[in-house]
Amino acid sequence: MSEPAVRSSPLPRVLSVLVLFVAGGAAGGVLWERLWQAPTGLAYQGTWYLEPAGPDVSFEAIALFVVIAFPLGLVLAVLAGMWRGHESATLVSVLVGAGLAAFAMYAVGHALGPGDPQALAAGQPDYTPLPGDLGLNAPDQGRVPWHSSALVALPAGAMTGLVGTYLLGSRGFVRRPRG
Template identity: 40%
Template sequence: MSGELTRPRPQVSRWLVQALLVLVGAAVLGSLAGVVWEWVWTPPSGVAYQGRFVLDENGLPGEFSGTGWYVVVSAAAGILLGAGAALLSRDGEVVSLVAVALGAVLAGWLMFQIGHSLGPPDPAVLAASADDLTAINGDLRVGGAGVHPHVYTFDSAAFVAFPAGALLAFSALVLALTPRRRTGD
């Protein structure tokens, strides 16, 4: 042996580049989706009362709009991610599928973090030092019935929307665009 390092096969290098492009695209798309999520959402209104944040009659329906808009925006962005990855991957579909799955989870997390940070501050913190009946807007979050409003856990079904949209679009396009192999010829 001459001691030379062997160069990776061009096919493996191409797959790695595809996977990296999918992951970078997912991060960019998730970040943009976070901005869009905050932009389309309307904060629920409430007031401070005895040091606590209380939704008013107009804010109560808006309590769930953060979750609803998260699902809509993340599913749409996931579909874009999956479609883009499917069109990008000429071969190495399994590598791209894994990259789409990982990228979609990353994108959903980034979307939540960026959207939440762009939204209003935690109303419980504001209400703690505010006078009674001071108007306060709720914060942007994903939640639902039975979830404490200020505990950010990632156990909500809404967080499945980004990966589900991405994997569905990727799989559908790969199946549609891949030439069918004929058997028996």
């Protein structure tokens, strides 16, 4: 009789994938803040106004976040998917890790960026130039800076990378002997 195969625990893999994604998200946040150029605005009657106003200026941070987050998720998931075995645990940990990484990327980038211009404008004289803050929506008063569908970019890239790894990896199209 042969001994049953000893199954290893998926816990080390889950923790490794989570750490990989959170660290990658934090690095992505640093890159996001470094590449972004803060739009300028003016303080007027205690309120900050984007100058020049326009959707192209307020959309730059969101577009840059997506341009960084999707490929980052793709690469991190390919790295996680190359580790064979415990595919279900890997799938769940990549999905959870990608969500955490997206939030870490936002939190690090936002923390490194300039402060909230609406709060800074409150005590400034009229027409004082102030930089905008790094957020994922238009810099309008009363908006929560992280309520954005752009946070889905990193998990979308991660799922694309993981599916691609599993379908096209070394086991995907290997010709099996017949008969």
